[in-house]
Amino acid sequence: MNAPLSPTALAPDPAAGQNPIQAADLAALPIIEKWIAFATVSRDSNLALLDWTEAYLNDLGIACSRTYDDTGKKANLWATLPAHDGETKIGGLVLSGHTDVVPVDGQPWDTDPFKVEVIGDKMFGRGVTDMKSFGATCLMMVPELLKRKLKRPIHLAFSYDEEVGCIGVRRMIADVMAQGFKPAGCIVGEPTGMQVVIAHKGKLGFKTTVHGFEAHSSLTPLGVNAVEIACEFVAHLKSMHRELAQNGPFDPIYDVPHTTIHTGVIAGGTALNIIPRQCEVTWEIRHHHLDSPEALLARAQAFADSLVPAMQAVAPDTGITHELKSVLPGFATDADSEIAQLCFDCAEVDPALGAGKVSFGTEAALFHQAGVPTIVCGPGHIAQAHQPNEWVTLAQLAWCERFMRRLADRVCVG
Helix, strand or coil: CCCCCCCCCCCCCCCCCCCCCCHHHCCCHHHHHHHHHCCCECCCCCHHHHHHHHHHHHHCCCCEEEEECCCCCCEEEEEEECECCCCCCECCEEEEEECCECCCCCCCCCCCCCCCEEECCEEECCCCCCCHHHHHHHHHHHHHHHHHCECCCEEEEEECCCCCCCHHHHHHHHHHHHCCCECCEEEECCCCCCCCEEEECEEEEEEEEEECECCEHHHHHHCECHHHHHHHHHHHHHHHHHHHHHHCCCCCCECCCCCEEEEEEEEECCCCCECCCEEEEEEEEEECCCCCHHHHHHHHHHHHHHHHHHHHHHCCCCEEEEEEEEEECCEECCCCCHHHHHHHHHCCCCHHHCCEEECCCCCHHHHHHCCCCEEECCCCCHHHCCCCCCEEEHHHHHHHHHHHHHHHHHHECC
């Protein structure tokens, strides 16, 4: 039996009722502080963070490799903790997280977003939830994993540009698979409240461009107003979304049980007294397995096509075009799989309560697509991600540390 996830209140913390967690109780705190201090907004380089992380791992005797973007200013970091018998490529687990964070521009922060602040039972800072705390906790565990000796290898996978389309991890997966790595499972530490998540929706992102015809605004019949036509298109997308919300199909295990259609950006026009020549609409479909995103796109395109004859009756060169901008597949792992059962155990969550499914996307789908059974499980809640004053409770971070230590009990010899 699976259970729907609330974005803010998921499985009960098994430490509930114990003494309140203090920041000093967190073994990973120094590394969390260090990682948060690197302002790795997706538009900027993440190399300084990787330099620090690689030096930390090298000091522990762990070799690292990188895959760079085309500019050479961003990279992924892959590090393998070998098994006690020397095996490095076959079996074992990937612990995956991204190093980039979303911007803070224009957000009303009460603290320095790139400095960890602990206030009461919460830790504040950009990335404390999404998702540097998980990566830092993995790094904190490396000395213990090495000391206790691993039955199978553990791989650390830290990627760039997850926030703008899971871009970096695609290169990393292709690179390590080409080198012969064959992990048996993967845990992606995105914020799930330490609930075990076995599936997330897929996403298709589009840019629809309305090509109109300019004229003086006093002569509106002579022009084709791209902004107004774009608004008609957006209104149709909204009506499709309402239909999905009302009629489904529904998968009640998801935090949002139906497929969603969302418009994120509209850009068009130059001046009030000029009929707009062009308008761009950036929009997305987040779909679960019961819906066909291709069919929904076809409906949107058909509506857009129905607007074109009236446009071209005024100006023949007008029209509407669509461009696919991003694709992130969905994924689903069997709740009875070995990786899911391992995570239920380590998270101290009763499997009878079921696993969750979420609407946000992660690199889990890409590892899964590469043949690596994958689970999403990490501290914090997605409702706190991307917000001003991003926070995570100290209890969630302590729970993540317990998760890692229980994992060590299962993957280490001693």
